[in-house]
Amino acid sequence: xxxxxxxxxxxxxxxxxxxxxxxxxxxxxxxxxxxxxxxxxxxxxxxxxxxxxxxxxxxxxxxxxxxxxxxxxxxxxxxxxxxxxxxxxxxxxxxxxxxxxxxxxxxxxxxx
Amino acid sequence: xxxxxxxxxxxxxxxxxxxxxxxxxxxxxxxxxxxxxxxxxxxxxxxxxxxxxxxxxxxxxxxxxxxxxxxxxxxxxxxxxxxxxxxxxxxxxxxxxxxxxxxxxxxxxxxxxxxxxxxxxxxxxxxxxxxxxxxxxxxxxxxxxxxxxxxxxxxxxxxxxxxxxxxxxxxxxxxxxxxxxxxxxxxxxxxxxxxxxxxxxxxxxxxxxxxxxxxxxxxxxxxxxxxxxxxxxxxxxxxxxxxxxxxxxxxxxxxxxxxxxxxxxxxxxxxxxxxxxxxxxxxxxxxxxxxxxxxxxxxxxxxxxxxxxxxxxxxxxxxxxxxxxxxxxxxxxxxxxxxxxxxxxxxxxxxxxxxxxxxxxxxxxxxxxxxxxxxxxxxxxxxxxxxxxxxxxxxxxxxxxxxxxxxxxxxxxxxxxxxxxxxxxxxxxxxxxxxxxxxxxxxxxxxxxxxxxxxxxxxxxxxxxxxxxxxxxxxxxxxxxxxxxxxxxxxxxxxxxxxxxxxxxxxxxxxxxxxxxxxxxxxxxx
Numbered sequence: 001x002x003x004x005x006x007x008x009x010x011x012x013x014x015x016x017x018x019x020x021x022x023x024x025x026x027x028x029x030x031x032x033x034x035x036x037x038x039x040x041x042x043x044x045x046x047x048x049x050x051x052x053x054x055x056x057x058x059x060x061x062x063x064x065x066x067x068x069x070x071x072x073x074x075x076x077x078x079x080x081x082x083x084x085x086x087x088x089x090x091x092x093x094x095x096x097x098x099x100x101x102x103x104x105x106x107x108x109x110x111x112x
Numbered sequence: 113x114x115x116x117x118x119x120x121x122x123x124x125x126x127x128x129x130x131x132x133x134x135x136x137x138x139x140x141x142x143x144x145x146x147x148x149x150x151x152x153x154x155x156x157x158x159x160x161x162x163x164x165x166x167x168x169x170x171x172x173x174x175x176x177x178x179x180x181x182x183x184x185x186x187x188x189x190x191x192x193x194x195x196x197x198x199x200x201x202x203x204x205x206x207x208x209x210x211x212x213x214x215x216x217x218x219x220x221x222x223x224x225x226x227x228x229x230x231x232x233x234x235x236x237x238x239x240x241x242x243x244x245x246x247x248x249x250x251x252x253x254x255x256x257x258x259x260x261x262x263x264x265x266x267x268x269x270x271x272x273x274x275x276x277x278x279x280x281x282x283x284x285x286x287x288x289x290x291x292x293x294x295x296x297x298x299x300x301x302x303x304x305x306x307x308x309x310x311x312x313x314x315x316x317x318x319x320x321x322x323x324x325x326x327x328x329x330x331x332x333x334x335x336x337x338x339x340x341x342x343x344x345x346x347x348x349x350x351x352x353x354x355x356x357x358x359x360x361x362x363x364x365x366x367x368x369x370x371x372x373x374x375x376x377x378x379x380x381x382x383x384x385x386x387x388x389x390x391x392x393x394x395x396x397x398x399x400x401x402x403x404x405x406x407x408x409x410x411x412x413x414x415x416x417x418x419x420x421x422x423x424x425x426x427x428x429x430x431x432x433x434x435x436x437x438x439x440x441x442x443x444x445x446x447x448x449x450x451x452x453x454x455x456x457x458x459x460x461x462x463x464x465x466x467x468x469x470x471x472x473x474x475x476x477x478x479x480x481x482x483x484x485x486x487x488x489x490x491x492x493x494x495x496x497x498x499x500x501x502x503x504x505x506x507x508x509x510x511x512x513x514x515x516x517x518x519x520x521x522x523x524x525x526x527x528x529x530x531x532x533x534x535x536x537x538x539x540x541x542x543x544x545x546x547x548x549x550x551x552x553x554x555x556x557x558x559x560x561x562x563x564x565x566x567x568x569x570x571x572x573x574x575x576x577x578x579x580x581x582x583x584x585x586x587x588x589x590x591x592x593x594x595x596x597x598x599x600x601x602x603x604x605x606x607x608x609x610x611x612x613x614x615x616x617x618x619x620x621x622x623x624x625x626x627x628x629x630x631x632x633x634x635x636x637x638x
Contacts, residue, residue: 023239032234063229067363082378089367091199094146096209101198105213108114109142109192 014040025065027058039076046087116142119219121197124152125410126402126417127225128180133421135187137430146196151177156250160553162512167411170514200372221397221424228362228403237323246276246359253283261355268359271299277307287312288351293319296478301508302554308481309631311594364404381406390423415447453509453531482592492535500544500561518551550611562626569626575617589629
């Protein structure tokens with residue numbers, strides 16, 4: 001997995017496609033065309049695309065679009081999707097309000 | 113900080129099974145689930161499960177869930193709902209959101225049993241309201257009693273797509289079509305057959321081109337695909353629907369494993385942590401079970417949970433190594449019997465041409481969802497004899513055998529191999545009790561009397577639709593493709609606690625229709 005990808009590899013020019021306006025990341029409203037263009041602009045990993053476009057950084061944290069983004073990038077780079085490592089996972093695992101995240105409780109879980 | 117012997121993340125089939133196994137060995141166990149109801153996907157599963165007795169075969173999924181919950185509470189497992197695990201850190205420290213607070217707990221062992229999420233497929237219009245996952249449709253119907261739509265198109269013919277399609281029909285929705293880009297039905301043939309005989313057309317090698325509508329879905333266009341799954345121009349078909357259901361696979365919800373630092377791998381069953389056969393990941397004391405470790409189904413998830421529970425108990429000194437090995441041996445045997453046959457994990461993506469018995473697999477079944485009468489004749493469950501007898505339309509090697517135990521007279525044989533095709537012993541006489549019909553999770557067994565006199569035959573079929581037909585009522589008999597073939601009269605409708613909500617509907621049809629009439633439709637000619 002995750003073989004080193006040569007950034008010097010020529011992937012050709014960005015060629016517009018009829019479905020470029022298809023929304024892929026619903027939370028952040030990122031289109032297929034934006035993701036494809038980002039690859040041609042030099043983003044060659046899922047993490048780079050995520051940081052560049054915020055695809056997969058919304059409410060669902062890439063639960064829905066993660067695989068789709070992986071597929072689009074890999075097709076653009078002409079490689080197997082499995083060769084692209086999925087984006088890192090970090091705590092908090094679910095969207096959470098800052099005031100809750102900061103509200104640490106002493107002791108254990110409440111008894112019912 | 114509160115400490116538990118075992119902290120389980122996810123109260124689904126595998127998480128609860130592991131918790132029960134561990135608690136019975138004396139461990140203190142807490143289970144967190146982010147949902148307001150426990151049971152994971154089990155409580156949406158209103159159909160009867162496959163397998164053998166030890167796998168809870170012929171019991172409906174939600175009942176299995178109820179039994180697991182009862183067992184968990186009886187052995188002292190603490191199940192905490194609306195509790196979202198937001199992190200797993202060094203030395204097995206877990207942070208959980210409960211209400212508006214963050215609670216820290218520590219586990220001597222952790223079991224991650226977070227299950228899976230549904231895959232999506234993008235097409236123009238896929239973000240319109242009305243495009244939903246098949247799991248979402250199931251949640252709406254079976255948990256909240258809301259019809260997802262009036263007229264629905266289902267994409268995906270795996271078991272999820274087929275089972276949910278049937279449940280949509282049961283809920284009173286119309287199904288416009290079942291569509292799959294693959295050239296063959298992916299799920300069990302028996303699941304496909306019960307949808308097909310309700311007049312639902314199958315479109316294999318087809319995909320969705322676009323959803324139509326401005327504010328919400330008003331229609332959908334599908335087209336045939338070529339070998340590289342590209343739509344072929346000129347093959348478009350249009351359907352007026354208000355809902356499009358997507359059943360295009362599941363992905364492990366393995367983010368918590370990855371966050372914690374488990375070594376991950378990209379397997380054919382999804383991006384999942386590397387683990388040994390007990391579910392132990394690369395992090396000592398952190399285990400996985402169920403779909404998060406690779407997509408399978410609930411029956412194997414429950415056994416994986418038992419295995420992980422026993423392994424954890426041994427690791428923490430609650431169970432001797434010999435006793436653990438004894439249990440693992442038993443559970444692994446149960447697991448491997450489920451993982452046999454043509455739908456076994458190792459056969460994923462393969463297309464067997466013949467059954468284990470050497471019989472040809474019906475291409476009609478794989479392409480249209482139903483078999484021709486003539487094709488069925490080759491199978492051991494398809495018999496003709498005077499008087500009442502069972503007809504078993506089970507033509508694929510799937511791990512299931514409740515029919516064998518159901519017959520009090522021993523008419524039905526499968527043998528020790530769970531995936532063997534059932535055969536009918538013609539030397540035994542059928543009492544007509546109908547237990548086999550009700551016990552078949554695939555609804556593939558019928559009782560037929562080819563000659564009841566005056567040129568008529570009687571066919572008894574499993575019937576799980578409301579309202580229930582009344583004796584004397586007249587309607588249409590449908591064949592396996594759902595095409596009306598003749599008017600018929602309802603002779604009887606039998607319901608019994610032992611049938612567990614599968615009603616036995618007997619219809620009288622002209623004798624020549626004995627081999628064709630397989631479904632009943634209320635009302636007259638169409």
